[in-house]
Amino acid sequence: MTVQLSAAQMKRRRQTRTRLLNALAYAVLIIIALITLYPFYWTFITSLESTGNIYDAKLLPANLSARNYAAVFTGTTVPFWRMAVNSLVICTAGVSLTVLLASLAAYPLAKMRFPGQNALFVAILTLMVLPNEAGLIVNYITTVKLGLLQIHSGPLGAALNMISQYAAIVLPSLASIVGLFLIRQAYMGVPTELIEAARIDGAKELTIWRRVMLPLALPTIVAFAILEFVAFWNSFLWARILPIDEDMLPLSAGLLNLSGQFSTNSRAVMAGAVLTVLPILVVFMFGQRYFMRGLEGAVKG
Numbered sequence: 001m002t003v004q005l006s007a008a009q010m011k012r013r014r015q016t017r018t019r020l021l022n023a024l025a026y027a028v029l030i031i032i033a034l035i036t037l038y039p040f041y042w043t044f045i046t047s048l049e050s051t052g053n054i055y056d057a058k059l060l061p062a063n064l065s066a067r068n069y070a071a072v073f074t075g076t077t078v079p080f081w082r083m084a085v086n087s088l089v090i091c092t093a094g095v096s097l098t099v100l101l102a103s104l105a106a107y108p109l110a111k112m113r114f115p116g117q118n119a120l121f122v123a124i125l126t127l128m129v130l131p132n133e134a135g136l137i138v139n140y141i142t143t144v145k146l147g148l149l150q151i152h153s154g155p156l157g158a159a160l161n162m163i164s165q166y167a168a169i170v171l172p173s174l175a176s177i178v179g180l181f182l183i184r185q186a187y188m189g190v191p192t193e194l195i196e197a198a199r200i201d202g203a204k205e206l207t208i209w210r211r212v213m214l215p216l217a218l219p220t221i222v223a224f225a226i227l228e229f230v231a232f233w234n235s236f237l238w239a240r241i242l243p244i245d246e247d248m249l250p251l252s253a254g255l256l257n258l259s260g261q262f263s264t265n266s267r268a269v270m271a272g273a274v275l276t277v278l279p280i281l282v283v284f285m286f287g288q289r290y291f292m293r294g295l296e297g298a299v300k301g
Helices: 002-047 067-073 080-111 117-129 132-145 157-173 177-188 192-200 205-216 218-233 237-241 251-258 266-300
Strands: none
Touching (some): 067 266, 080 157, 080 177, 080 218, 080 251, 117 177, 132 157, 157 218, 157 237, 192 205, 205 218, 237 251
């Protein structure tokens, strides 16, 4: 009886210790979440105010007004809707081409055998240590050499200028080492027997890639597509460096024009920032299941 009682007491102590540790862990996570989310919450409630000190820490807005959002929506400060369309076009083209190139390039690195395969992959990964700013000058010179910044005239001049300026923003970001790594790791988890069986049946490599590799690596591909959507939607530095028309800027870069040379409507800037973040939250909300599964599959692969 004493032994059974001691065992029951030890079990209760373990359960109590586990609950205390879980409560402590949740408390720490809640604190981290509050610290992380408060800047965005502060930006949101400040964008709803019409007057007051914007630098005060607050939990509720001093007054409510939709004037700042109206100023952004109506285009009195910046062509908001035109820039939103620019961002949508840039994201659609950039994400589609980046995912396509990364998924194609990862296949031979994962499932084909050729001399220098591992050395090539290591060399590609080595480039990850370089900051993005290291390629700005090279990318700018390449963009000029390709003629993407030329001004076209004639009947089709406007259309050609639009396409070339979109291409100037998108092309330098199409090669993604992170995407290549993630998708290659997902491909590595695909059984080689499936590929060999497809080859025995006479399937070509592109058919194997399309019918076997892509469906099995879909969660990782979706996760990478979400990451690329965030990157292209938030593209700022490169778009501001290029000498392109103001109307061709993406939303995140174009909202800088809300800050004037002599005065700045800070609340309108915050309203624009909130509107810029909302599409990212919506995309992540609908794709978070694939996002977590995809990153988990890439790490396990």
